[in-house]
Amino acid sequence: MSRSQSGRTIAAVASPPGPGLRGVIRVSGPSAAQLVRSCWRSTESVDPTRARGTSVGRFDDGSGEQPLLLIWMPGPHSYTREDVAEFHLPGSPPLLSAALRHLIELGARPAGPGEFTRRAFENGRLDLSQAEGVLELVAAQSEAEIRAGAALLMGGLGKRVESLRQGLDDLRALCEASLDFDQEDTGHVPRAELNRLFELVGEGFQEALGWERRRDRDRGMLRAVLLGAPNAGKSSLFNRLCRQRALVADHAGTTRDGAAATWRLPSAEVELLDSPGLDANASGVDAYAQDLAGRERAGARFALWVVDGSCTSPSAARAEGRVEPGLPCVVVWNKIDLPGAPQEPGRAWLDAAGKVREQAPIWVSVSAKSGAGMSLLEQRASELLNSGSAGLSLGRELSARHHAALGRAAEALDRARAGLGAEIGLDLVAEDLRSAGAELDELSGETTAEDLLDRIFARFCLGK
Numbered sequence: 484m485s486r487s488q489s490g491r492t493i494a495a496v497a498s499p500p501g502p503g504l505r506g507v508i509r510v511s512g513p514s515a516a517q518l519v520r521s522c523w524r525s526t527e528s529v530d531p532t533r534a535r536g537t538s539v540g541r542f543d544d545g546s547g548e549q550p551l552l553l554i555w556m557p558g559p560h561s562y563t564r565e566d567v568a569e570f571h572l573p574g575s576p577p578l579l580s581a582a583l584r585h586l587i588e589l590g591a592r593p594a595g596p597g598e599f600t601r602r603a604f605e606n607g608r609l610d611l612s613q614a615e616g617v618l619e620l621v622a623a624q625s626e627a628e629i630r631a632g633a634a635l636l637m638g639g640l641g642k643r644v645e646s647l648r649q650g651l652d653d654l655r656a657l658c659e660a661s662l663d664f665d666q667e668d669t670g671h672v673p674r675a676e677l678n679r680l681f682e683l684v685g686e687g688f689q690e691a692l693g694w695e696r697r698r699d700r701d702r703g704m705l706r707a708v709l710l711g712a713p714n715a716g717k718s719s720l721f722n723r724l725c726r727q728r729a730l731v732a733d734h735a736g737t738t739r740d741g742a743a744a745t746w747r748l749p750s751a752e753v754e755l756l757d758s759p760g761l762d763a764n765a766s767g768v769d770a771y772a773q774d775l776a777g778r779e780r781a782g783a784r785f786a787l788w789v790v791d792g793s794c795t796s797p798s799a800a801r802a803e804g805r806v807e808p809g810l811p812c813v814v815v816w817n818k819i820d821l822p823g824a825p826q827e828p829g830r831a832w833l834d835a836a837g838k839v840r841e842q843a844p845i846w847v848s849v850s851a852k853s854g855a856g857m858s859l860l861e862q863r864a865s866e867l868l869n870s871g872s873a874g875l876s877l878g879r880e881l882s883a884r885h886h887a888a889l890g891r892a893a894e895a896l897d898r899a900r901a902g903l904g905a906e907i908g909l910d911l912v913a914e915d916l917r918s919a920g921a922e923l924d925e926l927s928g929e930t931t932a933e934d935l936l937d938r939i940f941a942r943f944c945l946g947k
Protein backbone atom coordinates (compact mmCIF):
# COMPACT_ATOMS: atom_id res chain seq x y z
CA MET A 484 0.00 0.00 0.00
CA SER A 485 1.62 3.28 -0.96
CA ARG A 486 0.70 6.89 -0.33
CA SER A 487 -0.25 7.36 -3.99
CA GLN A 488 -3.03 4.80 -3.67
CA SER A 489 -5.04 6.86 -1.23
CA GLY A 490 -7.65 8.84 -3.10
CA ARG A 491 -9.85 5.90 -4.04
CA THR A 492 -12.82 5.10 -1.90
CA ILE A 493 -12.25 2.11 0.35
CA ALA A 494 -14.72 -0.15 2.11
CA ALA A 495 -14.48 -2.92 4.70
CA VAL A 496 -16.44 -4.67 7.41
CA ALA A 497 -15.39 -2.86 10.59
CA SER A 498 -17.21 -5.00 13.16
CA PRO A 499 -15.65 -8.13 14.66
CA PRO A 500 -16.01 -11.31 12.58
CA GLY A 501 -18.91 -13.66 13.30
CA PRO A 502 -22.57 -13.06 14.00
CA GLY A 503 -23.61 -10.18 16.24
CA LEU A 504 -26.51 -7.88 16.90
CA ARG A 505 -25.15 -5.33 14.49
CA GLY A 506 -22.51 -5.34 11.79
CA VAL A 507 -20.71 -2.25 10.53
CA ILE A 508 -19.35 -1.50 7.07
CA ARG A 509 -17.11 1.52 6.89
CA VAL A 510 -16.51 3.48 3.69
CA SER A 511 -14.03 6.32 3.25
CA GLY A 512 -13.09 8.42 0.25
CA PRO A 513 -14.26 10.93 -2.32
CA SER A 514 -17.13 8.83 -3.69
CA ALA A 515 -18.55 7.87 -0.27
CA ALA A 516 -21.57 10.20 -0.73
CA GLN A 517 -22.32 8.79 -4.14
CA LEU A 518 -22.10 5.22 -2.79
CA VAL A 519 -24.48 6.07 0.04
CA ARG A 520 -26.99 7.56 -2.37
CA SER A 521 -26.78 4.46 -4.61
CA CYS A 522 -27.64 2.06 -1.78
CA TRP A 523 -29.96 4.25 0.28
CA ARG A 524 -33.68 3.47 0.21
CA SER A 525 -36.32 5.31 2.20
CA THR A 526 -39.97 6.24 1.97
CA GLU A 527 -39.00 9.86 2.59
CA SER A 528 -37.15 11.66 -0.15
CA VAL A 529 -34.25 12.99 1.88
CA ASP A 530 -30.60 12.84 0.99
CA PRO A 531 -28.84 11.32 4.04
CA THR A 532 -25.53 12.91 2.99
CA ARG A 533 -26.86 16.44 3.06
CA ALA A 534 -25.64 16.91 6.63
CA ARG A 535 -23.53 15.15 9.23
CA GLY A 536 -25.49 12.74 11.42
CA THR A 537 -27.49 9.54 11.55
CA SER A 538 -30.39 8.46 9.34
CA VAL A 539 -32.61 5.40 9.48
CA GLY A 540 -33.58 3.73 6.21
CA ARG A 541 -32.85 0.60 4.19
CA PHE A 542 -29.76 -0.67 2.39
CA ASP A 543 -30.28 -2.11 -1.09
CA ASP A 544 -27.54 -4.71 -1.65
CA GLY A 545 -28.62 -5.48 -5.21
CA SER A 546 -30.53 -8.65 -4.26
CA GLY A 547 -32.72 -7.29 -1.50
CA GLU A 548 -33.06 -4.67 1.20
CA GLN A 549 -31.85 -4.69 4.83
CA PRO A 550 -32.62 -2.32 7.69
CA LEU A 551 -29.98 0.40 7.89
CA LEU A 552 -28.73 2.93 10.38
CA LEU A 553 -26.43 5.24 8.49
CA ILE A 554 -23.83 7.46 10.13
CA TRP A 555 -22.59 10.15 7.77
CA MET A 556 -19.37 12.00 8.65
CA PRO A 557 -18.25 14.36 5.92
CA GLY A 558 -14.53 15.25 5.80
CA PRO A 559 -12.49 16.80 7.23
CA HIS A 560 -14.32 16.14 10.51
CA SER A 561 -14.04 12.38 10.28
CA TYR A 562 -11.57 9.71 11.35
CA THR A 563 -9.74 9.71 8.02
CA ARG A 564 -10.49 13.40 7.25
CA GLU A 565 -12.21 12.10 4.11
CA ASP A 566 -15.95 11.62 3.67
CA VAL A 567 -16.81 8.62 5.82
CA ALA A 568 -20.01 6.58 5.94
CA GLU A 569 -20.76 3.83 8.40
CA PHE A 570 -23.50 1.41 7.46
CA HIS A 571 -24.89 -0.27 10.58
CA LEU A 572 -26.64 -3.40 9.36
CA PRO A 573 -27.99 -6.61 10.92
CA GLY A 574 -24.97 -8.54 12.21
CA SER A 575 -25.35 -11.50 9.90
CA PRO A 576 -22.12 -12.44 8.09
CA PRO A 577 -23.80 -13.39 4.75
CA LEU A 578 -25.81 -10.15 4.70
CA LEU A 579 -22.70 -8.12 5.49
CA SER A 580 -20.79 -9.90 2.71
CA ALA A 581 -23.59 -9.15 0.26
CA ALA A 582 -23.59 -5.47 1.26
CA LEU A 583 -19.80 -5.18 0.97
CA ARG A 584 -19.83 -6.98 -2.39
CA HIS A 585 -22.41 -4.52 -3.66
CA LEU A 586 -20.35 -1.48 -2.53
CA ILE A 587 -17.37 -2.95 -4.38
CA GLU A 588 -19.47 -3.49 -7.53
CA LEU A 589 -20.40 0.17 -7.24
CA GLY A 590 -16.71 1.15 -7.34
CA ALA A 591 -15.28 0.97 -3.82
CA ARG A 592 -12.00 -0.87 -3.28
CA PRO A 593 -11.69 -3.41 -0.44
CA ALA A 594 -9.59 -1.72 2.27
CA GLY A 595 -6.30 -3.32 3.28
CA PRO A 596 -5.45 -4.00 6.94
CA GLY A 597 -5.24 -0.73 8.88
CA GLU A 598 -5.94 1.35 5.78
CA PHE A 599 -8.50 3.64 7.47
CA THR A 600 -6.01 4.41 10.23
CA ARG A 601 -3.25 4.84 7.68
CA ARG A 602 -5.35 7.46 5.90
CA ALA A 603 -5.99 9.16 9.23
CA PHE A 604 -2.22 9.25 9.71
CA GLU A 605 -1.42 10.38 6.17
CA ASN A 606 -4.06 13.10 6.27
CA GLY A 607 -2.59 14.46 9.50
CA ARG A 608 -5.45 13.41 11.75
CA LEU A 609 -3.17 11.20 13.89
CA ASP A 610 0.59 11.11 14.26
CA LEU A 611 2.29 7.74 14.01
CA SER A 612 2.38 7.16 17.75
CA GLN A 613 -1.36 7.81 17.96
CA ALA A 614 -1.97 5.37 15.09
CA GLU A 615 0.08 2.88 17.09
CA GLY A 616 -2.18 3.64 20.04
CA VAL A 617 -5.17 2.57 17.93
CA LEU A 618 -3.31 -0.60 17.02
CA GLU A 619 -2.43 -1.28 20.64
CA LEU A 620 -6.03 -0.73 21.74
CA VAL A 621 -7.40 -3.09 19.12
CA ALA A 622 -4.89 -5.80 20.09
CA ALA A 623 -5.18 -5.25 23.86
CA GLN A 624 -5.85 -8.33 25.95
CA SER A 625 -6.04 -6.80 29.39
CA GLU A 626 -7.31 -3.67 31.02
CA ALA A 627 -3.72 -2.54 31.58
CA GLU A 628 -2.98 -2.89 27.87
CA ILE A 629 -6.14 -0.97 27.00
CA ARG A 630 -5.03 1.89 29.25
CA ALA A 631 -1.54 1.86 27.78
CA GLY A 632 -2.96 2.03 24.24
CA ALA A 633 -5.40 4.79 25.15
CA ALA A 634 -2.61 6.92 26.63
CA LEU A 635 -0.75 6.64 23.34
CA LEU A 636 -3.85 7.37 21.27
CA MET A 637 -4.60 10.47 23.34
CA GLY A 638 -1.29 11.86 22.18
CA GLY A 639 0.74 11.30 25.35
CA LEU A 640 3.87 10.57 23.37
CA GLY A 641 3.08 12.65 20.30
CA LYS A 642 2.74 15.85 22.33
CA ARG A 643 5.98 15.22 24.16
CA VAL A 644 7.83 14.51 20.93
CA GLU A 645 6.42 17.66 19.35
CA SER A 646 7.59 19.86 22.18
CA LEU A 647 11.02 18.19 22.15
CA ARG A 648 11.17 18.84 18.41
CA GLN A 649 10.38 22.49 19.04
CA GLY A 650 13.09 22.69 21.69
CA LEU A 651 15.64 21.15 19.33
CA ASP A 652 14.66 23.59 16.57
CA ASP A 653 15.09 26.54 18.95
CA LEU A 654 18.49 25.26 20.00
CA ARG A 655 19.61 24.81 16.43
CA ALA A 656 18.34 28.24 15.40
CA LEU A 657 20.32 29.76 18.26
CA CYS A 658 23.47 27.86 17.24
CA GLU A 659 23.08 28.83 13.61
CA ALA A 660 22.44 32.47 14.49
CA SER A 661 25.60 32.46 16.57
CA LEU A 662 27.53 31.10 13.59
CA ASP A 663 26.97 34.36 11.78
CA PHE A 664 29.12 36.18 14.31
CA ASP A 665 32.88 36.25 14.56
CA GLN A 666 34.42 33.49 16.67
CA GLU A 667 36.16 36.10 18.82
CA ASP A 668 33.05 38.12 19.16
CA THR A 669 31.85 36.01 22.08
CA GLY A 670 29.63 38.75 23.28
CA HIS A 671 27.15 37.70 20.60
CA VAL A 672 27.15 34.00 21.49
CA PRO A 673 24.37 33.63 23.99
CA ARG A 674 25.99 30.77 25.90
CA ALA A 675 23.83 31.16 28.96
CA GLU A 676 20.72 30.95 26.82
CA LEU A 677 22.07 27.92 24.95
CA ASN A 678 22.93 26.15 28.20
CA ARG A 679 19.53 26.85 29.64
CA LEU A 680 17.82 25.44 26.55
CA PHE A 681 20.04 22.37 26.53
CA GLU A 682 19.08 21.77 30.13
CA LEU A 683 15.40 22.13 29.36
CA VAL A 684 15.39 19.85 26.31
CA GLY A 685 17.49 17.28 28.19
CA GLU A 686 14.90 17.20 30.97
CA GLY A 687 12.17 16.83 28.34
CA PHE A 688 13.89 13.73 26.98
CA GLN A 689 14.14 12.17 30.42
CA GLU A 690 10.49 12.87 31.04
CA ALA A 691 9.43 11.32 27.70
CA LEU A 692 11.56 8.21 28.30
CA GLY A 693 10.09 7.94 31.80
CA TRP A 694 6.56 8.21 30.40
CA GLU A 695 7.18 5.37 27.96
CA ARG A 696 8.86 3.28 30.68
CA ARG A 697 5.84 3.76 32.96
CA ARG A 698 3.51 2.69 30.18
CA ASP A 699 5.55 -0.46 29.82
CA ARG A 700 5.59 -1.09 33.55
CA ASP A 701 1.83 -0.57 33.84
CA ARG A 702 1.24 -3.46 31.49
CA GLY A 703 2.64 -5.74 34.19
CA MET A 704 6.03 -7.33 34.21
CA LEU A 705 7.12 -10.16 31.97
CA ARG A 706 8.06 -13.26 33.87
CA ALA A 707 10.97 -15.60 33.16
CA VAL A 708 11.95 -18.70 35.11
CA LEU A 709 15.17 -20.49 35.90
CA LEU A 710 14.88 -24.18 35.07
CA GLY A 711 17.40 -26.96 35.53
CA ALA A 712 18.74 -29.82 37.59
CA PRO A 713 19.65 -29.35 41.25
CA ASN A 714 23.08 -27.75 41.65
CA ALA A 715 23.19 -26.53 38.05
CA GLY A 716 23.84 -23.00 39.32
CA LYS A 717 20.38 -21.43 39.02
CA SER A 718 20.59 -19.45 42.25
CA SER A 719 24.15 -18.36 41.46
CA LEU A 720 22.94 -17.04 38.10
CA PHE A 721 19.89 -15.43 39.71
CA ASN A 722 22.18 -13.59 42.15
CA ARG A 723 24.37 -12.34 39.34
CA LEU A 724 21.60 -11.20 36.99
CA CYS A 725 19.40 -9.60 39.65
CA ARG A 726 22.08 -8.61 42.18
CA GLN A 727 20.46 -10.80 44.82
CA ARG A 728 21.72 -12.98 47.61
CA ALA A 729 19.79 -16.19 47.29
CA LEU A 730 21.31 -19.15 49.09
CA VAL A 731 23.91 -20.98 47.04
CA ALA A 732 25.44 -24.25 48.22
CA ASP A 733 27.28 -27.26 47.06
CA HIS A 734 24.40 -29.48 47.96
CA ALA A 735 21.55 -30.49 45.69
CA GLY A 736 18.19 -29.07 46.73
CA THR A 737 19.40 -25.81 48.27
CA THR A 738 16.53 -23.76 46.92
CA ARG A 739 13.11 -24.74 48.12
CA ASP A 740 11.07 -21.54 48.11
CA GLY A 741 11.42 -19.71 44.85
CA ALA A 742 12.49 -16.09 44.94
CA ALA A 743 11.65 -13.40 42.42
CA ALA A 744 13.58 -10.28 41.48
CA THR A 745 13.82 -7.78 38.65
CA TRP A 746 16.19 -8.51 35.80
CA ARG A 747 16.84 -5.42 33.68
CA LEU A 748 17.29 -6.28 30.04
CA PRO A 749 18.03 -3.56 27.49
CA SER A 750 14.55 -3.75 25.98
CA ALA A 751 12.41 -4.72 29.00
CA GLU A 752 12.31 -5.37 32.68
CA VAL A 753 11.72 -8.99 33.51
CA GLU A 754 10.62 -10.64 36.72
CA LEU A 755 13.05 -13.53 37.09
CA LEU A 756 12.04 -16.48 39.24
CA ASP A 757 14.52 -18.75 40.97
CA SER A 758 13.10 -22.16 41.82
CA PRO A 759 14.13 -25.53 43.20
CA GLY A 760 16.05 -27.87 40.90
CA LEU A 761 13.90 -30.32 38.95
CA ASP A 762 13.42 -33.52 40.93
CA ALA A 763 10.91 -36.09 39.77
CA ASN A 764 11.46 -38.22 42.88
CA ALA A 765 10.88 -35.51 45.47
CA SER A 766 8.70 -36.42 48.41
CA GLY A 767 7.14 -34.62 51.36
CA VAL A 768 7.83 -30.91 51.57
CA ASP A 769 10.16 -31.14 48.55
CA ALA A 770 7.35 -32.53 46.43
CA TYR A 771 5.22 -29.60 47.57
CA ALA A 772 7.99 -27.17 46.58
CA GLN A 773 8.19 -28.84 43.14
CA ASP A 774 4.47 -28.46 42.74
CA LEU A 775 4.55 -24.81 43.68
CA ALA A 776 7.40 -24.12 41.26
CA GLY A 777 5.41 -25.78 38.49
CA ARG A 778 2.50 -23.46 39.11
CA GLU A 779 4.73 -20.40 39.10
CA ARG A 780 6.24 -21.46 35.81
CA ALA A 781 2.81 -21.34 34.23
CA GLY A 782 2.76 -17.56 33.83
CA ALA A 783 6.28 -17.34 32.42
CA ARG A 784 7.06 -16.07 28.93
CA PHE A 785 10.43 -17.77 28.66
CA ALA A 786 12.95 -19.81 30.62
CA LEU A 787 16.65 -19.85 31.26
CA TRP A 788 17.50 -23.53 31.25
CA VAL A 789 20.63 -23.73 33.38
CA VAL A 790 22.90 -26.71 32.74
CA ASP A 791 26.04 -27.70 34.63
CA GLY A 792 28.20 -28.10 31.53
CA SER A 793 30.81 -30.04 33.53
CA CYS A 794 28.41 -32.87 34.32
CA THR A 795 25.50 -33.41 32.01
CA SER A 796 24.59 -35.90 29.29
CA PRO A 797 22.15 -36.26 26.40
CA SER A 798 19.86 -38.34 28.59
CA ALA A 799 19.87 -35.57 31.23
CA ALA A 800 19.00 -33.15 28.41
CA ARG A 801 16.04 -35.32 27.46
CA ALA A 802 14.76 -35.50 31.04
CA GLU A 803 15.19 -31.79 31.82
CA GLY A 804 13.97 -30.66 28.41
CA ARG A 805 10.67 -32.38 28.99
CA VAL A 806 9.70 -29.79 31.61
CA GLU A 807 7.57 -26.99 30.10
CA PRO A 808 8.48 -28.09 26.56
CA GLY A 809 6.43 -25.28 25.00
CA LEU A 810 8.20 -22.50 26.89
CA PRO A 811 10.79 -20.71 24.71
CA CYS A 812 14.17 -20.94 26.38
CA VAL A 813 17.80 -20.00 26.32
CA VAL A 814 20.11 -22.82 27.36
CA VAL A 815 22.67 -21.45 29.80
CA TRP A 816 25.73 -23.70 29.57
CA ASN A 817 27.18 -22.98 33.02
CA LYS A 818 30.43 -23.62 34.93
CA ILE A 819 32.77 -23.19 31.94
CA ASP A 820 35.38 -21.95 34.45
CA LEU A 821 35.86 -25.46 35.86
CA PRO A 822 39.07 -27.10 34.62
CA GLY A 823 38.33 -29.56 31.83
CA ALA A 824 34.67 -28.48 31.51
CA PRO A 825 33.43 -28.40 27.90
CA GLN A 826 33.15 -24.79 26.78
CA GLU A 827 29.97 -25.39 24.84
CA PRO A 828 27.25 -28.02 24.43
CA GLY A 829 28.17 -30.86 22.04
CA ARG A 830 26.14 -31.98 19.06
CA ALA A 831 24.62 -34.99 20.87
CA TRP A 832 23.46 -32.87 23.81
CA LEU A 833 21.90 -30.24 21.52
CA ASP A 834 20.21 -32.89 19.40
CA ALA A 835 18.67 -34.50 22.46
CA ALA A 836 17.53 -31.13 23.83
CA GLY A 837 16.22 -30.03 20.44
CA LYS A 838 14.20 -33.20 20.03
CA VAL A 839 12.23 -32.86 23.27
CA ARG A 840 11.65 -29.14 22.81
CA GLU A 841 10.85 -29.44 19.11
CA GLN A 842 13.27 -26.70 18.15
CA ALA A 843 17.01 -26.24 18.22
CA PRO A 844 17.72 -24.38 21.45
CA ILE A 845 19.49 -21.04 21.55
CA TRP A 846 22.43 -21.43 23.91
CA VAL A 847 25.13 -19.37 25.54
CA SER A 848 28.20 -20.39 27.57
CA VAL A 849 28.68 -18.72 30.94
CA SER A 850 30.19 -18.97 34.35
CA ALA A 851 27.86 -17.77 37.05
CA LYS A 852 30.87 -17.87 39.32
CA SER A 853 33.18 -15.55 37.34
CA GLY A 854 30.47 -13.63 35.52
CA ALA A 855 31.75 -14.62 32.07
CA GLY A 856 29.12 -14.59 29.32
CA MET A 857 26.54 -12.46 31.17
CA SER A 858 26.20 -9.74 28.56
CA LEU A 859 25.88 -12.32 25.79
CA LEU A 860 23.18 -14.04 27.85
CA GLU A 861 21.30 -10.73 28.16
CA GLN A 862 21.65 -10.19 24.44
CA ARG A 863 20.28 -13.67 23.65
CA ALA A 864 17.35 -13.21 26.04
CA SER A 865 16.55 -9.82 24.47
CA GLU A 866 16.66 -11.36 21.02
CA LEU A 867 14.30 -14.10 22.15
CA LEU A 868 11.91 -11.48 23.50
CA ASN A 869 12.08 -9.35 20.39
CA SER A 870 11.73 -12.28 18.01
CA GLY A 871 8.11 -12.58 19.05
CA SER A 872 8.51 -16.27 19.97
CA ALA A 873 8.22 -15.32 23.64
CA GLY A 874 4.87 -13.78 22.81
CA LEU A 875 5.90 -10.21 23.42
CA SER A 876 2.71 -8.22 23.12
CA LEU A 877 2.34 -5.79 20.30
CA GLY A 878 2.28 -2.88 22.74
CA ARG A 879 5.64 -3.87 24.16
CA GLU A 880 7.05 -4.12 20.66
CA LEU A 881 5.86 -0.59 19.92
CA SER A 882 7.25 0.65 23.22
CA ALA A 883 10.61 -0.83 22.28
CA ARG A 884 10.52 1.19 19.03
CA HIS A 885 9.74 4.39 20.92
CA HIS A 886 12.44 3.72 23.48
CA ALA A 887 15.07 3.07 20.85
CA ALA A 888 14.24 6.24 18.87
CA LEU A 889 14.06 8.47 21.96
CA GLY A 890 17.30 6.94 23.22
CA ARG A 891 19.12 7.66 19.94
CA ALA A 892 17.80 11.23 19.87
CA ALA A 893 18.85 11.80 23.49
CA GLU A 894 22.35 10.49 22.66
CA ALA A 895 22.64 12.94 19.77
CA LEU A 896 21.56 15.74 22.12
CA ASP A 897 24.24 14.67 24.61
CA ARG A 898 26.85 14.73 21.83
CA ALA A 899 25.75 18.23 20.88
CA ARG A 900 25.99 19.40 24.45
CA ALA A 901 29.41 17.83 24.94
CA GLY A 902 30.49 19.50 21.70
CA LEU A 903 29.35 22.85 22.97
CA GLY A 904 31.37 22.35 26.16
CA ALA A 905 34.44 21.28 24.19
CA GLU A 906 34.12 24.31 21.90
CA ILE A 907 34.23 22.09 18.81
CA GLY A 908 32.43 24.60 16.64
CA LEU A 909 28.79 25.47 16.53
CA ASP A 910 28.31 24.02 13.05
CA LEU A 911 29.09 20.53 14.40
CA VAL A 912 26.84 21.11 17.39
CA ALA A 913 24.05 22.08 15.00
CA GLU A 914 24.68 18.90 13.01
CA ASP A 915 24.15 16.72 16.11
CA LEU A 916 21.00 18.64 16.91
CA ARG A 917 19.82 17.97 13.39
CA SER A 918 20.32 14.21 13.84
CA ALA A 919 18.44 14.30 17.15
CA GLY A 920 15.55 15.98 15.31
CA ALA A 921 15.69 13.37 12.53
CA GLU A 922 15.24 10.59 15.10
CA LEU A 923 12.18 12.35 16.49
CA ASP A 924 10.74 12.80 13.00
CA GLU A 925 11.05 9.10 12.43
CA LEU A 926 9.30 8.45 15.73
CA SER A 927 6.38 10.74 14.98
CA GLY A 928 6.01 9.44 11.43
CA GLU A 929 7.13 12.67 9.81
CA THR A 930 9.84 10.85 7.84
CA THR A 931 9.31 7.21 8.71
CA ALA A 932 10.46 4.87 5.94
CA GLU A 933 7.63 3.50 3.84
CA ASP A 934 8.50 -0.13 4.59
CA LEU A 935 8.39 0.48 8.35
CA LEU A 936 4.97 2.12 7.92
CA ASP A 937 3.87 -0.86 5.84
CA ARG A 938 4.99 -3.20 8.60
CA ILE A 939 3.22 -1.23 11.34
CA PHE A 940 -0.07 -0.86 9.47
CA ALA A 941 -0.04 -4.47 8.27
CA ARG A 942 -0.47 -5.47 11.94
CA PHE A 943 -3.97 -3.96 12.02
CA CYS A 944 -6.98 -6.03 11.22
CA LEU A 945 -9.26 -5.32 8.28
CA GLY A 946 -11.74 -2.52 8.77
CA LYS A 947 -9.53 -0.55 11.20
Ligand SMILES: Nc1nc2c(ncn2[C@@H]2O[C@H](COP(=O)(O)OP(=O)(O)OP(=O)(O)O)[C@@H](O)[C@H]2O)c(=O)[nH]1
Pocket residue numbers: 711712713714715716717718719720730731732733734735736737738739758759760761817818819820821849850851852853
Ligand atom coordinates in the same frame (compact mmCIF):
# COMPACT_ATOMS: atom_id res chain seq x y z
N1 LIG B 1 32.84 -23.46 39.39
C1 LIG B 1 31.60 -23.03 39.34
N2 LIG B 1 30.71 -23.32 40.30
C2 LIG B 1 29.47 -22.87 40.21
C3 LIG B 1 29.04 -22.07 39.13
N3 LIG B 1 27.73 -21.78 39.31
C4 LIG B 1 27.36 -22.36 40.47
N4 LIG B 1 28.42 -23.02 41.02
C5 LIG B 1 28.42 -23.80 42.27
O1 LIG B 1 27.51 -24.86 42.13
C6 LIG B 1 26.86 -25.13 43.36
C7 LIG B 1 25.36 -25.03 43.20
O2 LIG B 1 25.02 -23.70 42.89
P1 LIG B 1 23.54 -23.13 43.11
O3 LIG B 1 23.55 -21.78 42.51
O4 LIG B 1 23.15 -23.27 44.52
O5 LIG B 1 22.76 -24.14 42.21
P2 LIG B 1 21.18 -24.32 42.09
O6 LIG B 1 20.92 -24.73 40.69
O7 LIG B 1 20.49 -23.12 42.58
O8 LIG B 1 20.91 -25.53 43.05
P3 LIG B 1 19.56 -25.98 43.79
O9 LIG B 1 18.96 -24.76 44.42
O10 LIG B 1 20.02 -26.96 44.78
O11 LIG B 1 18.70 -26.57 42.75
C8 LIG B 1 27.43 -24.10 44.35
O12 LIG B 1 28.47 -24.69 45.05
C9 LIG B 1 27.95 -23.01 43.45
O13 LIG B 1 29.01 -22.29 44.04
C10 LIG B 1 29.99 -21.75 38.11
O14 LIG B 1 29.74 -21.07 37.13
N5 LIG B 1 31.25 -22.26 38.26
Ligand SMILES: [Mg+2]
Pocket residue numbers: 717718719730731737738758759760
Ligand atom coordinates in the same frame (compact mmCIF):
# COMPACT_ATOMS: atom_id res chain seq x y z
MG1 LIG C 1 19.15 -22.81 44.04
